[in-house]
Amino acid sequence: MALQVVIMAGGKGERLWPVSSAQMPKQFIPFEGDKSLLRATFERSLDLAPVENIYVVTSKDLAAKVTEEVPEIPSGNILAEPVGRNTAPCIGYAAVVISKKDPEAMMAVFPSDHIIREPAKLKEAILFGAKALQSHPDLLITLGIVPERPETGYGYIAPEVVLLSQGGLTLKRVKSFHEKPARILAEQYLRSGYLWNAGMFLWRVDTILDMFSRYMVDLSDELMKLKSSLDTDPESIERFYLAAPKVSIDYGIMEKASRVAVIPVDFGWSDVGSWDAMGSLFTTDAKGNTIRGSGELVDAERNVIWSTDKHIVLIGVNDLVVVEGPDAILVCPRACSQQVGTLAKKFTKGDKQ
Amino acid sequence: MALQVVIMAGGKGERLWPVSSAQMPKQFIPFEGDKSLLRATFERSLDLAPVENIYVVTSKDLAAKVTEEVPEIPSGNILAEPVGRNTAPCIGYAAVVISKKDPEAMMAVFPSDHIIREPAKLKEAILFGAKALQSHPDLLITLGIVPERPETGYGYIAPEVVLLSQGGLTLKRVKSFHEKPARILAEQYLRSGYLWNAGMFLWRVDTILDMFSRYMVDLSDELMKLKSSLDTDPESIERFYLAAPKVSIDYGIMEKASRVAVIPVDFGWSDVGSWDAMGSLFTTDAKGNTIRGSGELVDAERNVIWSTDKHIVLIGVNDLVVVEGPDAILVCPRACSQQVGTLAKKFTKGDKQ
Numbered sequence: 001m002a003l004q005v006v007i008m009a010g011g012k013g014e015r016l017w018p019v020s021s022a023q024m025p026k027q028f029i030p031f032e033g034d035k036s037l038l039r040a041t042f043e044r045s046l047d048l049a050p051v052e053n054i055y056v057v058t059s060k061d062l063a064a065k066v067t068e069e070v071p072e073i074p075s076g077n078i079l080a081e082p083v084g085r086n087t088a089p090c091i092g093y094a095a096v097v098i099s100k101k102d103p104e105a106m107m108a109v110f111p112s113d114h115i116i117r118e119p120a121k122l123k124e125a126i127l128f129g130a131k132a133l134q135s136h137p138d139l140l141i142t143l144g145i146v147p148e149r150p151e152t153g154y155g156y157i158a159p160e161v162v163l164l165s166q167g168g169l170t171l172k173r174v175k176s177f178h179e180k181p182a183r184i185l186a187e188q189y190l191r192s193g194y195l196w197n198a199g200m201f202l203w204r205v206d207t208i209l210d211m212f213s214r215y216m217v218d219l220s221d222e223l224m225k226l227k228s229s230l231d232t233d234p235e236s237i238e239r240f241y242l243a244a245p246k247v248s249i250d251y252g253i254m255e256k257a258s259r260v261a262v263i264p265v266d267f268g269w270s271d272v273g274s275w276d277a278m279g280s281l282f283t284t285d286a287k288g289n290t291i292r293g294s295g296e297l298v299d300a301e302r303n304v305i306w307s308t309d310k311h312i313v314l315i316g317v318n319d320l321v322v323v324e325g326p327d328a329i330l331v332c333p334r335a336c337s338q339q340v341g342t343l344a345k346k347f348t349k350g351d352k353q
Numbered sequence: 354m355a356l357q358v359v360i361m362a363g364g365k366g367e368r369l370w371p372v373s374s375a376q377m378p379k380q381f382i383p384f385e386g387d388k389s390l391l392r393a394t395f396e397r398s399l400d401l402a403p404v405e406n407i408y409v410v411t412s413k414d415l416a417a418k419v420t421e422e423v424p425e426i427p428s429g430n431i432l433a434e435p436v437g438r439n440t441a442p443c444i445g446y447a448a449v450v451i452s453k454k455d456p457e458a459m460m461a462v463f464p465s466d467h468i469i470r471e472p473a474k475l476k477e478a479i480l481f482g483a484k485a486l487q488s489h490p491d492l493l494i495t496l497g498i499v500p501e502r503p504e505t506g507y508g509y510i511a512p513e514v515v516l517l518s519q520g521g522l523t524l525k526r527v528k529s530f531h532e533k534p535a536r537i538l539a540e541q542y543l544r545s546g547y548l549w550n551a552g553m554f555l556w557r558v559d560t561i562l563d564m565f566s567r568y569m570v571d572l573s574d575e576l577m578k579l580k581s582s583l584d585t586d587p588e589s590i591e592r593f594y595l596a597a598p599k600v601s602i603d604y605g606i607m608e609k610a611s612r613v614a615v616i617p618v619d620f621g622w623s624d625v626g627s628w629d630a631m632g633s634l635f636t637t638d639a640k641g642n643t644i645r646g647s648g649e650l651v652d653a654e655r656n657v658i659w660s661t662d663k664h665i666v667l668i669g670v671n672d673l674v675v676v677e678g679p680d681a682i683l684v685c686p687r688a689c690s691q692q693v694g695t696l697a698k699k700f701t702k703g704d705k706q
């Protein structure tokens with residue numbers, strides 16, 4: 001029973017505007033050296049499964065870009081969504097494709113635009129989870145990040161009893177999922193040992209399809225139609241997506257299912273969800289500045305510089321984000337960088353005409 | 354006795370880096386609409402003299418750019434300096450060229466990179482000065498800007514007795530020239546009615562050549578050699594410049610000559626000597642921001658934005674300069690923008706390779 005890996009690469013790229021954009025979402029941006037987050041996710045996946053078992057779900061518009069970035073993947077493994085419908089339809093579609101190949105396959109799901117500093121620990125966690133699935137085949141397993149701070153930008157997972165324990169890793173039953181909390185609640189979560197929900201999953205494909213049929217009945221019906229017509233009718237994917245609701249897998253299934261477990265992990269994870277987060281990940285000088293591309297500073301501390309085409313010079317400023325994308329330049333305090341995602345939608349000129 | 358106008362266009366363009374550069378000094382930057390400061394200076398000059406009497410002295414490298422910018426000027430009136438030697442050799446060279454055409458000509462000298470908001474007042478001042486030269490042909494006349502503030506970035510002119518007065522304009526004898534003062538001295542100058550030295554002059558060409566022979570003897574000898582060989586030997590300009598010292602007309606002649614007079618003027622002058630000055634000249638929104646090119650602000654006040662190719666977005670920042678040139682982007686507080694000229698030299702990557 002080989003592992004099948006599904007990489008979700010449909011992100012819109014608003015939070016790292018103007019470097020990211022609808023045409024160039026975060027997963028395609030070169031982060032470490034020339035390597036994109038998608039490419040890094042793919043390479044981590046290659047450690048878990050042979051290339052023919054790795055799938056990327058992306059939007060129709062980005063499919064060609066995915067092929068460029070991971071040319072090794074068989075073209076049939078790039079699953080193009082005609083419209084974005086959040087993670088439940090995306091995971092359902094991939095589960096159908098995998099199920100046709102191997103109805104008892106194990107399926108791991110990873111976002112394509114996260115950073116994992118210690119990929120060896122990810123591999124350990126997934127292998128540990130895969131082993132757990134052999135004795136507990138009906139579990140939905142999620143990876144929960146051990147939090148570093150009372151972050152208000154993530155959902156939390158409350159674990160309870162230990163189901164399995166081995167080599168420093170534990171599998172705990174999940175008591176409940178929690179939406180992004182207010183600050184005071186986040187601090188309480190941190191004290192209570194809650195984990196960050198990072199959207200990484202592991203389950204058997206028959207289990208997840210069973211969960212769809214139990215908790216998302218309409219979507220499950222559409223998935224079964226898709227399954228039966230996928231090989232013969234090229235329009236079936238289009239029809240499936242038009243019928244599918246916009247629902248996350250968390251809301252649609254994870255929060256409702258009873259047999260959910262979590263593996264707490266601490267492998268240098270970040271979703272690089274803001275320019276401030278980017279700065280914290282890649283500090284490059286003694287004054288706390290982060291420079292990607294071509295930049296230069298005079299009397300300047302703790303700034304985040306990202307240049308695309310031009311040389312960026314900062315004189316006498318602190319704690320700023322100064323980012324040059326292909327079409328636009330953003331300047332804001334690091335503390336404001338959480339707003340960028342929301343505001344990016346209105347900066348229409350930032351995208352190429 | 355028609356007026357001859359000499360426009361000095363040899364500026365290096367460091368203070369408005371990275372929009373200005375050695376290849377694109379300030380005088381070529383489009384300021385109001387598409388009009389460059391050089392073009393505006395030329396158009397003001399056309400109000401004073403026919404096009405065949407207008408000369409531009411510039412560097413060899415920039416001569417083609419001058420021709421593009423003011424195609425009306427006869428090519429023989431574009432005087433190209435093989436090397437920059439400050440204003441004394443530049444003015445001497447122009448005086449020699451003009452003197453060969455009309456040894457008794459009146460000659461006005463203007464920098465090419467200043468803004469004058471009320472050109473009609475400039476014309477009045479020059480016509481008044483020209484009239485004064487008829488009765489006082491041996492005067493060196495300079496225009497002195499009535500100062501608005503105790504600026505430490507300009508030289509000052511101390512006027513004394515009135516020599517001539519007409520229609521609200523006065524011509525005053527100059528008591529002394531003063532270097533850029535410290536703040537406390539600048540305040541004293543302001544109270545004493547001193548004027549800013551803006552480098553604008555009016556004199557008879559025979560008078561200025563006489564002054565060269567009196568106060569800059571060696572340079573005068575070189576000028577006389579140049580005069581006699583200019584028409585026959587194309588190498589003579591090169592030889593003159595190699596022999597010429599780097600001296601300003603202020604230091605070389607104005608500060609030493611005895612018959613110097615000044616016309617106080619107030620015609621909306623600025624030398625646009627920093628990005629901060631630029632901001633003050635072109636405020637464009639109710640929050641005191643200045644936007645040239647494509648820019649957008651959210652919760653941001655009193656910033657100066659200049660975009661060249663890309664859309665500039667500022668969120669939650671105040672009193673910043675954010676400037677995009679062809680090759681580089683500068684971010685600094687407006688209060689730091691005086692340093693840009695000095696620092697620009699070291700930002701080597703700002704110039705095209």
